[in-house]
Amino acid sequence: MSKTLIRGAKVLGGEAQDVLIDGETIAETGTGLSAEGAEVVEADGRVLLPGLVDLHTHLREPGREDSETVLTGTRAAAAGGYTSVFAMANTFPVADTAGVVEQVWRLGKEHGYCDVQPIGAVTVGLEGRKLAELGAMHESAAQVTVFSDDGKCVHDAVIMRRALEYVKAFGGVIAQHAQEPRLTEGAQMNEGVVSAELGLGGWPAVAEESIIARDVLLADHVGSRVHICHLSTAGSVEIVRWAKSRGIDVTAEVTPHHLLLTDELVRTYNPVYKVNPPLRTERDVMALREALADGTIDIVATDHAPHPHEDKDCEWAAAAMGMVGLETALSVVQETMVDTGLLDWAGVAERMSFTPARIGRAEGHGRPVSAGEPANLTLVDTAYRGPVDPAGFASRSRNTPYEGRELPGRVTHTWLRGKATLVDGKLT
Template sequence: MSTVLVKGARPYGEGDPVDLLVRDGVIVAIASSVAAADAEVIDAGGLVALPGFVDLHTHLREPGREDTETIETGSRAAALGGYTAVFAMANTDPVADNAVIVEHVWRRGREVGLVDVHPVGAVTVGLKGEKLAELGTMANSAAQVRLFSDDGLCVADPLIMRRALEYTRALDVVVAQHAEEPRLTSGAQAHEGELAARLGLAGWPAVAEESIVARDCLLALHVGARLHVCHVSTEGTAEVLRWAKSRGTRVSAEVTPHHLLLDDERLRTYDPVNKVNPPLRTAADARALRAALAEGVLDCVATDHAPHAAQDKDCEWSAARPGMLGLQTALPIVVHTLVNPGLLDWRGVARVMSERPAEIARLPDQGRPIAVGEPATLTLVDPVGRWTVRGAELASIAANTPYEGMELPGTVVATLLRGKVTARDGKATA
């Protein structure tokens, strides 16, 4: 591997600028001035160095919907967004509910080589919620699946969920639950409240999420398993998690960038780009989620990157597919909602976008400290840079971003995966 010299970066945005020398994928020197005649030089003056980001919730759509995203295009978007590892959700076609499919996703990610692609295995066969999938076979496959989820659908049957938690406890892996009581959300189109009623959209009550989270926290505590809650969207869910953690429940939770920033007022235009599952909630919910993330009640940011073809979004609201792009805009949204208001510093950004997700997924070489002897898996960020979002210019095949035309703060200048430069100055480099 080539030698890379990162000049003038500030790790975690702290202290004086330093040079980081990388050889064979490892940081070998950190000092105020380092010389290396054979090195590829990255001028990082004014940049913040962070551990590479880890996304626990990415839809790469391969196999089955390569018209909307592929492992290659999604990996490019991830690298450009500062990510060095992503978890590809199981709701593909065919569903990733067996070793053959998860190994295909894993191998394809290795072939592309821009980020570590970790397949998520389905909890139940075909995501039908009726019979457990081959959890042990997937966990012990070459892909070494460590996260299981029926995301897009809830594991609604409490007995099936209990059995899943018992099996995953024995395997030392995690169930990631899409918390939605389906009997409360049948036909739902928007957050249940006054605005949905005025707009004539069927309501999606907050309790549909909160009741499943409460149930599953109790089940996880009962069997001693680890539970992860996907895309938390309500203040009530944060309160349930606070209570569960105080009881010693082994539960972690993620929040998406769009639930940190956006709220249901955007639905007034009926623009389906704002349709997402779970739905955008109230401004009060968004404020509570930001506070809960800063406090540590919510553990990490996960993008729920969900590309869709134009025909699945450019249609009437009720027919539109839920989901938004997120990989390239996640950091700017975190900067806008948390760093600039003073809720998080750059150490905090590292915690919620790198360290905690790596810990939850048990990734030994991601989310590591920026220190001599550690893997050079890094993201270099311009903290004062600004850019305007254009869906057509993003790396994903799809363009369904709710941030179209917004000027956002914070830009990723370069991403390194174990010393390999995978993105630099707006271009991904395989």
């Protein structure tokens, strides 16, 4: 079994120390550790974090391999510092049976750049009418614990209640895409001043907030777990904060792009800024940052949504919704949360590794950087700053809103159970 000595790393941003990897586990941490028989990585004060965990990734396979595959998506994940990703169910065919989730799970095992945990659909075909095979997916080899119709809302209250009741039996969680469909028919962007000026169909904040309010009450009534996907408004923050104050078992995520970008960018009519939920106002962005800092929002999730060139390089109304995010997420979080003083690196580890691993039950991930723990790690050069160049992405798609924008931080190394998947910024 190989050994690697990471020398002089700031673990979770603290004092510099050495970390010795032996095989798949961390053997020892401390200062002045022996390098005998080990490959040495000179960290030079870079920040060492537990491998990142993304609870919201679209890998597109099966069915849309022109956008992404499990291989290219997990390579992108490794390049971004992730060692575990949860793959959303809106594939073709939909991941609503044990057979499809096992296919995705096995593809992740074969490629080895990060662990892939499939998310099962809540309803058959994402149609919102009939519960999918939740129990069979949980009992499959993939052991699914997170279920979501992401891309579509489970808008029927009776179906949502039944789903919450069903997963309660095995400790599962329903991850809700909060969007009341009747309030967003024809919507193209956030409803507000900018949408009125541009003449684009508005997407009101209440379409998100009303579903969240309903679902936290349902979760409380049933005594089950609900997770709110890509929360995007200040009002949603207040509802989640109230629910937590009542002891309701709710968790929530925010995407990097909702922490940084606003609906003012839509004035360019560049479809790269078209996303679901839409970019909101500066007030919403500030509320999301504060909520992530104080723990109202539990985690950062990328909502990595790759699309081929032809689906985004077209007029705004016809363009697909979504942005790639795995390879830029940590940089955006550094820009919006760390460099602003809202979070330290230990707080980043909590929100991008420890907590998402706990919510999704990602075994072996989100663990402390200490002896005896699995060596799932990422090393970050936090002093780096440079422009984003999508030509160098590992993802099959290039639909990033950050092209040419200078962002801080660069992941230099990623280890999955002691095996380097990224070395000096290059995939192995």
